Amino acid sequence: MNRKVPEKWQSSVKAAKATQVAFDLDEKFQMQIRREALESGLSPSDKIREILGLTVNKRPKRPRLTVSLSAEDYEILAEKYQLTPEQQLEIKRKLMDDLIHYVNED
Numbered sequence: 001m002n003r004k005v006p007e008k009w010q011s012s013v014k015a016a017k018a019t020q021v022a023f024d025l026d027e028k029f030q031m032q033i034r035r036e037a038l039e040s041g042l043s044p045s046d047k048i049r050e051i052l053g054l055t056v057n058k059r060p061k062r063p064r065l066t067v068s069l070s071a072e073d074y075e076i077l078a079e080k081y082q083l084t085p086e087q088q089l090e091i092k093r094k095l096m097d098d099l100i101h102y103v104n105e106d
Contacts, residue, residue: 023048033047033048033051034047042056065099071085074088074091077091077094077095078091080094081094
C-alpha cells in the first residue's frame with residue numbers, strides 16, 4: 001500500500017531519512033571541535049557541518065544544560081535537600097541553586 005504523507009509531515013519524513021554519522025576521533029580532536037563549537041555558540045554537530053562546508057541551521061537554540069536523573073538519583077537528592085523524591089520541581093530548583101553557586105565560586 002502506497003500512502004501519500006500529509007503536507008505538514010513532509011519535513012518529518014525528510015528528517016527521518018537523515019543518517020547520523022559518528023566519528024571515532026582522538027580525544028584531542030574531539031575536545032578541539034567541542035571547544036570551538038562552544039565558543040561559536042554552536043552544537044558540536046553544527047560545528048562539524050560548518051567545518052565540512054555544509055549548511056548550518058542559524059535558528060537560535062535555547063542554551064541549556066541537561067542531566068538525566070533516575071528514581072535513585074531523586075532519592076539521593078531528596079535526602080540531600082531534605083525533601084521527598086516526589087518533589088521533583090523543588091529538587092530541580094535546588095539543583096539550579098547548586099550549579100549557580102558552583103559557577104560563582106570560580
